[in-house]
Amino acid sequence: MTAQILSGREVADVVRAEVAARVSALADRGRTVGLATLLVGGDPASQIYVRNKHRAARDAGMLSFDRTLPADATQADVEAVIGELNASTEVDGIIVQLPLPHGLDGNRAVETVDPAKDADGLHPHNLGLLVLDRPGPRPATPSGIMRILGHYGVATQGRRAVVVGRSFLVGRPMAMLLGAKGTDATVVQAHSRTPQLSSVTREADILVVAVGSPRLIGPAAVKPGATVIDVGTNRTEDGLVGDVDFDGVVEVAGAITPVPGGVGPMTIASLLANTVTAAERFATGAPDRHPGG
């Protein structure tokens, strides 16, 4: 058996077209939509990520604001720029490109962002809304994965899901979204201290792997017919590879996301979606700075 390939590029095209239509509808009412990034230092990978986000924002008809600070910027410098972006009426979504250079506190920087402009969905206020199952911007990568599952009609209700990884960026919010009311998967969260990982992952109807370890999950760790979502992006001598041994697992799984072209494109699409949702709320004069509050 060869698994169905779940193309994140295909789903991202759909989401980006929806976002562009919503941006255009706001433009018809005289309202622009703006996405701002803050990059500190000159890390080449971060520069590429930021460039891709600006390109995607402009393609969707948004204004994009590119703020950069030198690597020797202070925490006060970082928070001053975020304060300016919070105050700008042209900016609806803010991304602080993480990680920040050594000596700066990325968590504090994220907490300085106005929760209503939190394009990444990582502000503690918004993570709290996720836990409470109340509306708010969701973390971009897990919400992109939920959209992939929905697009391809992967059933979740009553299915057993295993999420490998428990970072606040991917693993934890992923487990919450899969187990939320209405989605209704039964979720197990695995991590580096999970004994006999492959016997746990073999129980999964839906297996999400967000570890950062090239080809950690082989075919013996996958239940035949399972849906496998590979979040990992590992730069190796063979190029970009996921956390899943794609060539082996594709013969066992029922469906699988490739790397590249799987989860990655959905992360950017979700950032854009969070930004246009924020703009719509601002345009309707939403009374508070706390979506869902």
Ligand code: NAP
């Ligand atoms: P992270 O913060 O380093 O978290 C990794 C998680 O994996 C931790 O919870 C860790 O467990 C767990 N882990 C480590 N080794 C393990 C093992 N041998 N067995 C089981 N669990 C293990 O990483 P992250 O930010 O979640 O990112 C994970 C991967 O996704 C990375 O490759 C990253 O580049 C990629 N990523 C991709 C996208 C995208 O858009 N495609 C977005 C975000 C991240 P402990 O908690 O016990 O340490």
